[in-house]
Amino acid sequence: MRQFFGWLSLVVLMVFLVIGALFIMRPFGEPPSVMDDYIIDNAQEEAASNNVVAAVLFDYRGFDTLGEATVLFAAVTGALLVLRASHKKEET
Amino acid sequence: MSTLIAHSSILIIAVTLATAFLTPLVGIASKRARNTLIVLALAFVAFLVVALARDVMLNQIHVYTLGAAAPDLTIPGGAIVPVRIILEVDGLSAFMGIVIAIVSLVAVIYSMSALKTETGQNGFYTLLLLMAAGMFGMVFTGDLFNLFVFLEITSISGAALIAFRTKFADSQEGGFKYIVVSAVASLMILFAIGLLYSQYNLLNIGALAATMEYTMLDRIALVILMSAFVMKLGGVPLHMWLSDTYSVAPASIPALLIVASQASLYALLRTSFTLYGVTLDQSVAGWIIIIVGLLSMFVGVTMAILQTDITRLIAYNCVCESGFMLVGLGVGLAVLADPGALDAFGTMAMNGAVFHMINHALFEGLLFLVAGAIFYRIGTRDLNQMCGLGHTMKLTSVLFLLGALASAGIPPFNGFASKILIYESVYQFNPILTMIGILVSILTLAVFMKVFFSAFTGASLPRYRDVREVPRPMVAAMIVLAAGIIFFGLFPGLVLDWIVQPATDALVNQGAYIDAIMGAVP
Amino acid sequence: MGALYIILPLALIACAVFVAVCRDLLYAVVVLAVLSLLLAFQFYLLKAPDVAIAEAGIGAAVTTAIFIICIRATERRE
Amino acid sequence: MSKIVRTVANQLILFVVIFGLYVIIQGHVTPGGGFQGGAIIASGAVLLIVASGSQEIKTWLRERRLSVVESSGALLFILLAFAGIGTVFFFNFxxxxxxxxxxxSVGPNPGDVWTGGVIPLMNLGVGxxxxxxxSAVVLALALFSGGEELEE
Structure with missing residues (x-):
């Protein structure tokens, strides 16, 4: 029961925060686009790529993509590592 | 040389990552080549970290814009805010870099001998390097989303490393717990970053700090960020995962996990001091951190008394010690807006706390390595089954005593040097905090003395008669940490002047951090 | 077209609730795959085709396969 | 699985792989890229594993080989990033x-594959x-959870 109330309070807090944030956020589609405008205007020239999303992913924020690729790499290596021992036992 | 230093901040991360990607390929061909490669790469990285730290502490904040036409071109022509990812290394980042470099090198050397007989070593070293790279990325980056990405790398590789010993069911459970906690914390952080991005359309920490308005939305983001980072570092209301995960990991991994939780502490500091900084209600946020710290101290030490498993006991001691850091930093944050108080005791409290971070990594790392050495020889972590180990494992017992005394804050060791700074300065802020701190220290000493006398002294048991000292590389790794403990204890002034003071200055001086990014704008 | 912007989020919420309350895990996984497809469509409507392709590939195909393999190794019912 | 499923899967896999390669290579011109294309090809591999059973796949597709390919892809990515270090890491040289x-040319245009600098190569690495x-994760899980064919 105590655990249940703990989880309930956490959920209520999160819902409160999310709903609260929704009401005071700027209206959808009207961000103060200081960074985005620059990218949209210059991506084709600087990154030589028609797909601006690709330009952001591999040029402007390429390091983040490297990081996300590494996250996948770590997850795969970790999964293979954790599944290793019992797998070997089964084979023999 | 100057080109090397100019590129060093990215080289540190990228060389570690590239070595991690190379490890499985080389490991298939030859084990020895793989081990040499890893040690050489980490030694090179450690050298770069020292060179970078020296440059940062002597000259100025180091900025590196990824993918721009020049490393220091933070804001491209035609834009008014940074567009690309920027690495920004100031005193605190360089300080954390030193801690990470030392501990990861020691952990690798220790593992090479401790895990010699295990299967799946390729994956183990790959993940270890990825974890080191993730922590380097976390402390060097100046970009909020990049911080999140590297936090993810650290958490996922950490979880897999905790679950490395698959023959024990509890280590898989520990890994699962860690990944659940990390996933919750990561999602919260991502949500907060989304809020800030929707508000300002910026991701760079310096640029965000320059435009921060501290509206209601920013407060919500602050609350979410702070609670997520406290969760990741194991502060008390959210500490339940810590002992279950640290105690089941292979011996060298808890040492790295401590540094990972300190990287989360670093992120907490960046958020509260640099990102929000002067806009924050300092005393409220400071007192929240102080209360979390006090709770951590209390709960950590009382839970440590009850444990009969040596690694769980050390893990609870970790909770307790991180309480000291949080109290010191909380006091610093609470008086941030008041220059008089800051000069009188605030800077000193933060000095103590930052100094305690490196000391904590050294002595808790040593304690975990010693516990791992005992497990390596006798195959149990249960204190009730240990007796008289000091007769055959003399060096190990001496090293344990050294770590325990340092952790309890006994004079010639490094724990004393940092704790006395915290006591002295916190006393001027609120005497009760100091009294609680001293009480907790005494309890810590009692806990460790109980462990020492029950495990290492006494009659030597017949079944442990032919237990020998652990292999040399493991001893060497432990001695490196022990040497650090003694050195930092004997010459605290040197360490304070060289690496701790610049780190604290970097925390207090929010303007310099912003100027390093936004300085190009007239 | 306008109705789609209302129906699709409602369908997403309905799927999510079903996944959360369903006791039969295999049903839940299948509905999760449907949710992923609807989500991909939603992303497409929100003019994010890149994310839509990724969601369809990873969410609908690979994740479902991993879940089904895991369920086969454990229990089908919660 | 029945023979029909197996035959259809064997025919279908070709199209899946071609579509995946298209998404990867055209990543810098049309929506798509390394992540998406890689996931599409991986879903093709999943189809193969589900249709013909993990034991049969195991005879020619090994986790170790897959992890070598994975490491090479990651290395290709980071080396391309390193290659720009004459100016700055990740510079589109x-x-x-x-x-x-x-x-x-700036503005809406049909596009050309022969653009993008390092972006297509990076897409290839990530893909x-x-x-x-x-595919390695799915294969490992399928082998781990009992090697026999899927019955459902």
Whole structure:
């Protein structure tokens, strides 16, 4: 029961925060686009790529993509590592 | 040389990552080549970290814009805010870099001998390097989303490393717990970053700090960020995962996990001091951190008394010690807006706390390595089954005593040097905090003395008669940490002047951090 | 077209609730795959085709396969 | 699985792989890219594993080989990033050169594959990585949870 109330309070807090944030956020589609405008205007020239999303992913924020690729790499290596021992036992 | 230093901040991360990607390929061909490669790469990285730290502490904040036409071109022509990812290394980042470099090198050397007989070593070293790279990325980056990405790398590789010993069911459970906690914390952080991005359309920490308005939305983001980072570092209301995960990991991994939780502490500091900084209600946020710290101290030490498993006991001691850091930093944050108080005791409290971070990594790392050495020889972590180990494992017992005394804050060791700074300065802020701190220290000493006398002294048991000292590389790794403990204890002034003071200055001086990014704008 | 912007989020919420309350895990996984497809469509409507392709590939195909393999190794019912 | 499913899967896999390669290679012109294309090819591998059973796949597709491909993809990515270090790490040094060096005109245009600098090559690296990684995880799980064919 105590655990249940703990989880309930956490959920209520999160819902409160999310709903609260929704009401005071700027209206959808009207961000103060200081960074985005620059990218949209210059991506084709600087990154030589028609797909601006690709330009952001591999040029402007390429390091983040490297990081996300590494996250996948770590997850795969970790999964293979954790599944290793019992797998070997089964084979023999 | 100057080109090397100019590129060093990215080289540190990228060389570690590239070595991690190379490890499985080389490991298939030859084990020895793989081990040499890893040690050489980490030694090179450690050298770069020292060179970078020296440059940062002597000259100025180091900025590196990824993918721009020049490393220091933070804001491209035609834009008014940074567009690309920027690495920004100031005193605190360089300080954390030193801690990470030392501990990861020691952990690798220790593992090479401790895990010699295990299967799946390729994956183990790959993940270890990825974890080191993730922590380097976390402390060097100046970009909020990049911080999140590297936090993810650290958490996922950490979880897999905790679950490395698959023959024990509890280590898989520990890994699962860690990944659940990390996933919750990561999602919260991502949500907060989304809020800030929707508000300002910026991701760079310096640029965000320059435009921060501290509206209601920013407060919500602050609350979410702070609670997520406290969760990741194991502060008390959210500490339940810590002992279950640290105690089941292979011996060298808890040492790295401590540094990972300190990287989360670093992120907490960046958020509260640099990102929000002067806009924050300092005393409220400071007192929240102080209360979390006090709770951590209390709960950590009382839970440590009850444990009969040596690694769980050390893990609870970790909770307790991180309480000291949080109290010191909380006091610093609470008086941030008041220059008089800051000069009188605030800077000193933060000095103590930052100094305690490196000391904590050294002595808790040593304690975990010693516990791992005992497990390596006798195959149990249960204190009730240990007796008289000091007769055959003399060096190990001496090293344990050294770590325990340092952790309890006994004079010639490094724990004393940092704790006395915290006591002295916190006393001027609120005497009760100091009294609680001293009480907790005494309890810590009692806990460790109980462990020492029950495990290492006494009659030597017949079944442990032919237990020998652990292999040399493991001893060497432990001695490196022990040497650090003694050195930092004997010459605290040197360490304070060289690496701790610049780190604290970097925390207090929010303007310099912003100027390093936004300085190009007239 | 306008109705789609209302129906699709409602369908997403309905799927999510079903996944959360369903006791039969295999049903839940299948509905999760449907949710992923609807989500991909939603992303497409929100003019994010890149994310839509990724969601369809990873969410609908690979994740479902991993879940089904895991369920086969454990229990089908919660 | 029945023979019909197996035959259809064997025919279908070709189209899946071709579509995946298309998404990877056209990543810098049309929506798509390394992640998406890699995931599509991996879903093809999943189809193969589900249709013909993990034991049969195991005879020619090994986790170790997949992890070698994965590491190579990751290395290709990071080496391309390293190659720009003459200026700055991650610098797009191929723009204007002879390999993928074309610069598209600003504004809406049909696009050309021969543009993008290092972006297509990076897409290829990420695509290899994601494809091998996701298939390796599914294969490992399928082998781990009992090697026999799927009955459902």
């Amino acid at each position: 191929l723009v204007g050169s002879r390999l993928f060096g074309g610069i598209p 290899l990585k994601v494809m091998a990684g996701l």
